[in-house]
Amino acid sequence: MKRVLALILAALTLLAFTGCGTNTNKSAETTPATKVEKVRIALVLPATVDDLAWGQSMVEGLKVVQKTMGADKVEIATSEKLGSAVDAGAAIRQYATQGYDIILAHGSQYQSVLMDIAKDFPKTTFAYGSGFATAPNIFAYDPQAQDGGYLLGILAAMTTKSGIVGIIGPVESGDAVKYNYGVQQGVAKGKADVKSRIAYTGSFNDIVGAGNLAKTQMSAGADILTGSSQQAVGAMRAVAETKGNYWLSTDMDQSSIAPDHVLAAQVYRWEKVVTKIIDLRKQGTLGGQHLILSLADGTIELKYNDKLADKIPAEAKAAVEQAKADIISGKLKVELPKK
């Protein structure tokens, strides 16, 4: 009886796990008569497809690609919650074995595992990011998060009433550091006597912790807050419970769940990056390029929340637009943290 029960428990557990595992979106099975050439894309995510941040921004991008190219031309498969590189590696290898053309490992932590697997599948295109190291069949994509951060920093400094901008960091690494560093420079540029304060939770996915850190930031005087990673929604929710405090989003526009509190957002247009990877592959380039997302080519966009347009002073908006033009023209270069 004990054994039977243990088995049932194990089966239930497995069932629960597989339920949130792979999800193949096989749109329009190819008709046997006219075989359409189809790009098969697999996406591996550290968090979830609906995290309203890094993961979801890529999923939305892929949906746009599928819509533009035609549902019969693009097949998308997604595996989520693969935060550990070992589990992700198993999924990546499986996708490669199944003959997917392009495998997107959407996280900087997947770099080394990709380098390992890609050698065994020379005909498959792999991509990961944020990162810069490439291989003959590996693309590295790299959002210039500091640029959007800089613009949002100027906006924050010229909009804040308390004179304090609060940043909720996950862990001091990768994209988050670039973004935070950009925000800090923007704040300093926007108004000399405005302070930016950074605090880290030490985690990427502790939404409760991020929310508490946001509350601490606000109790210490911050009235405009921002932060990256999937836990940032927790901080944004804490801001949304207050009056007179605002949030600045990154990765994607998060105003859908806090329309009265998100002033503006740095948005990544992944569809442009993925389209580029598809085109390069068609031309025979399977990898080896460092693809930079920037304001200049429109892969990074700054989006204002129309509903809160009156909360942003005109001179703040003007200063942001000026800085944006300067970054695009190359006149202004936002610094990166020294390694």
Place this chain on the structure above:
Amino acid sequence: MEGVMNSAIIISILATGIRLATPYLLAALGEMFTQRSGVYNLGVEGIMMMGAFAGFFATLHSGSPLMGIVASLLIGALMGLLMALVSVTFKAEQGISGIGLYMLGWGLSGLLYRLYVGGITSIDGLKTIKIPLLSDIPFLGPIIFDQNVLVYTALVLVPLSGFILFKTSWGLNVRAVGNKPEAADTLGVSVERIRYQCLILGGMLAGLAGAFLTIGQANMYADNITAGRGFIAIALVYFGRWSPWGILLGSLLFSMADSFQSMVQVLGINFPYELAVILPYVVTIIALAISFGRVWAPAALGKPFQRGTRG
């Protein structure tokens, strides 16, 4: 560094500390009863995740956080019942069953969320309730008496659990079953029934602890929302030497250290953040290491009871 540690900041640190202590306190008090009866349930984290989901889901659909609380208690009781079935009736190894329960809770809560909600959705959670008169006490008022109902519940549960455990006949039975189950059995106390009751009670409190995260703090749900808090609660039971006051002390020590390090970071006091975020753990470990004395544990902890054998 600015000289900014004024009284408003100190009040904020302490009030946040009490809020942060609440999930640990709820889950650890539940686990205390469970372990006092001789069963350790390592599945607390999984129960908390289920409680967090159930609380969120019921609040989302009913619009009332009260329904969320009820739902989390129910789901917690069910999870506790499952653990009791496996570890008491079928006498499975407790450590492994607990880990199984944790994984079940993790997977199932994520799956249910994906099936029935999907996407980031926010809810109106519990509001803070200022207790009249008491909240006007200088300094202490805003720290303790301006919180939400689950914080008060957790604080009231400390003396209440102490009373139940040490002053009632049921509490005596629990302690007897956890220390000398054969003796309790001889005297006509049903070891199985007491352990079932304790596991269900522990499950309910763990479920409530989970609900506190979704309807009392985040006002939303995300995968793996507990982020290890259930395991910390189990550690705090050992820290508190299976006593409610010890658990209160441990929870407050850990959470105050956490709240303090957040404020230190926010105020830009020059301190490496990597060290700041581990401060609560370090403080707790040091306190545990220097608090010497006889380390006592329920004698029958971890041992399935089989009538006619010696434990």
